[in-house]
Amino acid sequence: MSLRIKTVVDKFVEELKEALDADMQDRVMKEREMQSYIQEREREVAEREAAWKAELSRREAEIARQELRLKTERENLEKEKSVLMGTASNQDNQDGALEITVSGEKYRCLRFSKAKK
Numbered sequence: 001m002s003l004r005i006k007t008v009v010d011k012f013v014e015e016l017k018e019a020l021d022a023d024m025q026d027r028v029m030k031e032r033e034m035q036s037y038i039q040e041r042e043r044e045v046a047e048r049e050a051a052w053k054a055e056l057s058r059r060e061a062e063i064a065r066q067e068l069r070l071k072t073e074r075e076n077l078e079k080e081k082s083v084l085m086g087t088a089s090n091q092d093n094q095d096g097a098l099e100i101t102v103s104g105e106k107y108r109c110l111r112f113s114k115a116k117k
Contacts, residue, residue: 098109 100107100109
């Protein structure tokens with residue numbers, strides 16, 4: 001009887017070892033799959049982040065170019081404005097002079113009239 005019990009116990013121990021080995025291999029395989037999945041997701045996130053940063057950088061550069069262009073346009077407009085800020089008025093002067101003010105300086109232009117015949 002003890003030989004039978006030993007054989008049953010040995011068989012049970014062997015089956016248990018096989019089950020444990022199979023379980024360990026399954027766990028190792030699942031761990032590898034999980035690591036692979038995590039690495040793939042991290043790569044995808046890194047790619048999206050890099051694309052987002054590149055787009056952000058491109059937009060910032062475009063904004064800087066537009067700001068420079070607008071600054072140049074504003075400077076040109078201010079120059080043009082300073083030239084064109086002159087005013088002209090034809091006041092009822094006795095001599096019929098045209099008064100022009102440019103950049104705060106007044107100029108008087110006398111009109112020449114044709115002599116009557």
